[in-house]
Amino acid sequence: MDQRITELDRNNKPVSLYGEFTLTGNRKVRYGVSLTERDLIVQRLPSTHAWRNRLVLNLKDCVGCRAYRDSDSPDPAAYLTAYFYPLRRRLVSSGATRQRVEQCFRLAALQEPCANLEVAEMWAGAVRERAAQQHLRDGGSKRTLPLPFRMMLLVNPQSGKGQALSLYNQHIRPMLKEAGIPHTLIITERQNHARELVREADLSQWDAVVIMSGDGLLFEVINGLLERPDWEEAIRTPLGILPGGSGNALAASIHHYSGGLPASSEDLLVSCGFLLCKGIVSHVDLVSIHFPSSPRLFSFLSLAWGFVADVDIESEKYRHVGAARFTLGTLVRLVSLRIYKGKLSYLPVTEDSVSSEGLTNNVTLRCNNQAPSGQRPPSSDSLCENSFHNSCHSNNGLKARRTEARTCRNANKPLSSPPDSVLPPLDQPLPRNWVVVPEEDFVLMLAMYQSHLAEDLMAAPGATLNDGVIHLFYVKAGISRAALLNLFLAMEKGAHMTTSCQYLVHVKVLALRLEPSSAKGVITVDGEVVDYGPVQAEVHRGLARLITG
Ligand code: ADP
Numbered sequence: 001m002d003q004r005i006t007e008l009d010r011n012n013k014p015v016s017l018y019g020e021f022t023l024t025g026n027r028k029v030r031y032g033v034s035l036t037e038r039d040l041i042v043q044r045l046p047s048t049h050a051w052r053n054r055l056v057l058n059l060k061d062c063v064g065c066r067a068y069r070d071s072d073s074p075d076p077a078a079y080l081t082a083y084f085y086p087l088r089r090r091l092v093s094s095g096a097t098r099q100r101v102e103q104c105f106r107l108a109a110l111q112e113p114c115a116n117l118e119v120a121e122m123w124a125g126a127v128r129e130r131a132a133q134q135h136l137r138d139g140g141s142k143r144t145l146p147l148p149f150r151m152m153l154l155v156n157p158q159s160g161k162g163q164a165l166s167l168y169n170q171h172i173r174p175m176l177k178e179a180g181i182p183h184t185l186i187i188t189e190r191q192n193h194a195r196e197l198v199r200e201a202d203l204s205q206w207d208a209v210v211i212m213s214g215d216g217l218l219f220e221v222i223n224g225l226l227e228r229p230d231w232e233e234a235i236r237t238p239l240g241i242l243p244g245g246s247g248n249a250l251a252a253s254i255h256h257y258s259g260g261l262p263a264s265s266e267d268l269l270v271s272c273g274f275l276l277c278k279g280i281v282s283h284v285d286l287v288s289i290h291f292p293s294s295p296r297l298f299s300f301l302s303l304a305w306g307f308v309a310d311v312d313i314e315s316e317k318y319r320h321v322g323a324a325r326f327t328l329g330t331l332v333r334l335v336s337l338r339i340y341k342g343k344l345s346y347l348p349v350t351e352d353s354v355s356s357e358g359l360t361n362n363v364t365l366r367c368n369n370q371a372p373s374g375q376r377p378p379s380s381d382s383l384c385e386n387s388f389h390n391s392c393h394s395n396n397g398l399k400a401r402r403t404e405a406r407t408c409r410n411a412n413k414p415l416s417s418p419p420d421s422v423l424p425p426l427d428q429p430l431p432r433n434w435v436v437v438p439e440e441d442f443v444l445m446l447a448m449y450q451s452h453l454a455e456d457l458m459a460a461p462g463a464t465l466n467d468g469v470i471h472l473f474y475v476k477a478g479i480s481r482a483a484l485l486n487l488f489l490a491m492e493k494g495a496h497m498t499t500s501c502q503y504l505v506h507v508k509v510l511a512l513r514l515e516p517s518s519a520k521g522v523i524t525v526d527g528e529v530v531d532y533g534p535v536q537a538e539v540h541r542g543l544a545r546l547i548t549g
Pocket residue numbers: 156157158159160161187188189190191192193213214215216217218220244245246247248527528
């Protein structure tokens with residue numbers, strides 16, 4: 001029996017589909033199932049106590065729903081299964097984690113097997129459609145990938161503790177199947193395999209390129225895309241990240257932006273898998289990084305020198321402990337705390353350079369379709385979208401354009417990928433509107449463009465996906481070991497800026513230059529070691545796209 005009714009649910013929302021089914025395991029007990037705009041409500045019948053024996057599943061938590069029947073069976077019944085990942089409180093520690101809930105119903109009201117299957121399919125379609133619309137109900141305006149989307153999934157089997165493949169089989173493969181998302185699994189064979197692959201791939205075959213590893217594999221993919229002759233189109237490919245490494249900072253940032261309480265390892269993986277299935281796409285900032293003698297790179301997370309870079313690299317040997325390698329590395333490096341000498345300069349964010357919408361010079365340049373001479377202007381279609389478009393015509397946009405006209409043009413060799421707008425060549429002096437940090441003795445320099453430096457380190461709590469801002473932190477020499485340890489402990493909750501530590505400085509910048517003076521040292525970009533020596537960086541607001549939720 002399947003009927004439409006107009007009763008109101010608990011939240012006074014009209015029920016738009018109602019049916020009475022049994023569960024697959026127990027055909028004796030019947031359930032009234034209601035689908036509203038927001039929930040799937042399962043009520044055991046008879047419902048003498050209206051609010052008892054009732055399960056309300058929020059469609060926001062639903063990744064998929066399917067209808068099927070056993071064609072070999074004489075039983076005319078069809079089945080309907082919906083998959084939810086609601087947040088549940090952790091029993092042993094604080095916070096919440098997503099836990100899988102499967103609801104499976106048997107539909108046997110009609111004699112004809114095909115008719116039962118048709119009803120089940122109608123239900124499955126309605127559940128999927130409403131689940132996909134939930135982010136719009138909250139006023140969301142972001143783009144969603146059309147379901148099902150075609151996904152290239154790159155897994156680094158060596159990342160983290162070497163368990164990425166088994167984590168994929170345990171959590172991700174079943175979840176993608178439930179969500180009806182077809183994917184092609186590619187297991188990377190060596191460093192730079194993914195980079196070469198995306199550089200050559202026919203991207204028209206894919207709606208999304210997703211990596212399962214640490215941050216290092218996404219670094220390869222982004223740089224591979226920007227090395228293509230068609231970089232402008234290629235970098236618009238929605239990218240995704242599933243934490244399978246030891247440094248899962250971007251995954252932790254995405255989880256944090258989605259409103260999730262701190263999560264690690266498999267809890268974080270399930271959360272990111274869930275967000276991936278939802279397929280909501282946002283713009284994400286990239287930062288171009290220049291070196292004296294090697295090609296420019298693009299970074300999505302961080303540029304580090306001093307303490308943080310040393311810990312990242314020295315902790316490689318503790319890889320077997322997973323994400324805890326950074327805690328261990330921090331303690332070891334604290335014992336042999338060092339001072340790093342160099343010159344640090346930056347172009348601060350001003351009201352002129354970033355409007356209330358976060359419009360930077362870069363975006364203005366692109367919307368204006370002006371590019372430094374010899375460089376190809378990006379198409380207005382690819383870069384003037386959504387809020388950016390409006391900003392281009394605002395007063396702030398005009399002001400930013402005037403500011404741009406005063407700043408120096410990039411005189412580097414013509415680049416095939418996106419032009420920089422505020423950086424002079426690395427061997428040229430900086431313009432007068434740059435700030436030179438008076439100190440030359442540091443314990444660390446850390447430039448962050450997303451919130452998390454590691455699963456449990458919220459280094460830049462104020463960072464958002466595409467604000468067009470680099471959060472530059474530096475710690476001056478003179479800080480005690482105890483005070484530095486305190487900073488890192490406070491960073492777990494993103495509270496280090498509230499410790500009033502006089503050695504820690506935070507400034508929002510559009511670009512920076514670092515000129516280390518010691519002959520040897522380590523600089524990392526997104527956790528990967530790069531050439532040691534002078535380096536400079538500039539933010540490119542919203543250049544790439546990321547599946548975020
Ligand atoms: P983790 O967070 O565990 O360090 P990453 O994703 O950062 O994981 O990967 C670590 C390094 O491994 C990166 O430099 C990446 O380019 C490299 N890599 C990718 N695939 C492979 C592979 N199959 N074998 C060895 N190294 C690889």
